[in-house]
Amino acid sequence: MRRALIGLMLAVCAGIAQAACPVGVTCLSWQGDGHYTDNTTIPANFVVVYTLLYGVKGGPYTALAGYNGGPTQAMNTNIQTPPYPKSCFVVTATADTPDSTGKLSKQTSAASSEVCQKPPPGAPSHGSIAAPSDGSVVH
Amino acid sequence: MSQFGPNARIKFKQPPDADIVANRVRFHAANTQPDLATPFDEVPVTPPDADGFTYITVGTLPKAAALDGAYDVAITAVDDAGQEGPFLDIDNVDFDFVPPGAPTDGTVVE
Numbered sequence: 001m002r003r004a005l006i007g008l009m010l011a012v013c014a015g016i017a018q019a020a021c022p023v024g025v026t027c028l029s030w031q032g033d034g035h036y037t038d039n040t041t042i043p044a045n046f047v048v049v050y051t052l053l054y055g056v057k058g059g060p061y062t063a064l065a066g067y068n069g070g071p072t073q074a075m076n077t078n079i080q081t082p083p084y085p086k087s088c089f090v091v092t093a094t095a096d097t098p099d100s101t102g103k104l105s106k107q108t109s110a111a112s113s114e115v116c117q118k119p120p121p122g123a124p125s126h127g128s129i130a131a132p133s134d135g136s137v138v139h
Numbered sequence: 140m141s142q143f144g145p146n147a148r149i150k151f152k153q154p155p156d157a158d159i160v161a162n163r164v165r166f167h168a169a170n171t172q173p174d175l176a177t178p179f180d181e182v183p184v185t186p187p188d189a190d191g192f193t194y195i196t197v198g199t200l201p202k203a204a205a206l207d208g209a210y211d212v213a214i215t216a217v218d219d220a221g222q223e224g225p226f227l228d229i230d231n232v233d234f235d236f237v238p239p240g241a242p243t244d245g246t247v248v249e
Contacts, residue, residue, distance in 0.1 A: 120222035122154030124162065124214045127229040129143055130150040130194065 142235040145198025151214055151227055153193055158218040159184050162193070164200055165213040166234075173213035173226040178202060181217070197234070206234035 153159055163179040180200040187193050197203050212229040 121156040121159050121216040121218045121224035123225040124151040124153055124193075124216055124227040126192065127149070127151040127212070127214060127227045129197075129212070129229060129232050130148045131141070131143065131146075 142233045143197065144234075145196075145203070145236055147197045147234075148194040149197060149212060149214065149229070150192050150194055151229075152191060153184070153187065154216050154224060156216065156218060156224075158220075159216045160219050161217040162195070163215045163217060163223060164195065164202070166202060166206060166210045167213060169209035169211055169231045171211065173211065173228050175223070177213070198236070203234070203236065205236060207237040208235075209233050 149164065153162075161181050161183050163181050165173060165177040165179045167173055167177050180202045182195050182200070185193070197206075209231055212232055214227045214229070216224045218224075
């Protein structure tokens with residue numbers, strides 16, 4: 001899995017588009033172990049909402065997982081990707097300031113990161129078992 | 140049906156993808172569906188022989204050490220991102236890696 005995601009990082013098919021990061025949130029990064037992580041100190045009055053979206057590049061994305069983090073000082077957010085991603089992922093992070101009632105009403109900024117993975121290889125073909133002596137083929 | 144020993148070779152053609160770095164070989168019960176959960180041996184890709192085929196000597200695969208009987212051989216390709224492709228399944232191959240037992244009742248006679 002680690003290799004797969006490292007490869008995923010290397011196999012970005014359309015580049016990584018990143019908007020401005022939310023206040024107090026460093027820009028987003030994919031980790032080699034299959035998690036999307038940031039380690040950031042976030043001001044206590046911010047709530048960060050993470051959403052993992054999945055879909056085909058250029059098409060609609062479907063939310064796979066969401067995480068509501070904070071308010072907290074040290075945020076370490078992990079969102080596990082599916083085991084065999086075949087197209088693109090977008091993770092969005094939105095920082096909001098809760099009002100006096102706790103309602104999230106003041107979105108300050110958002111960040112997103114899009115990573116696309118190349119398709120897996122095809123199947124081998126023309127398989128048989130060959131005897132070592134004469135190269136004869138069974139099947 | 141011929142029986143194959145450790146020197147038998149798996150013969151196949153790689154898929155056309157340029158980023159293949161390894162093949163995974165699984166042995167599973169004859170005439171059953173291959174399963175990614177089956178333990179496998181991973182063999183780094185080497186250039187194909189002049190005939191365009193890739194060969195893997197069965198006896199070099201640790202998972203093949205005790206093969207005795209009929210098995211299917213499932214082969215996949217793995218790319219440089221660690222992604223595994225679909226199976227090529229070679230059906231119903233009769234392996235015999237187990238040497239025969241000792242002769243018995245031996246004496247020397249004039």
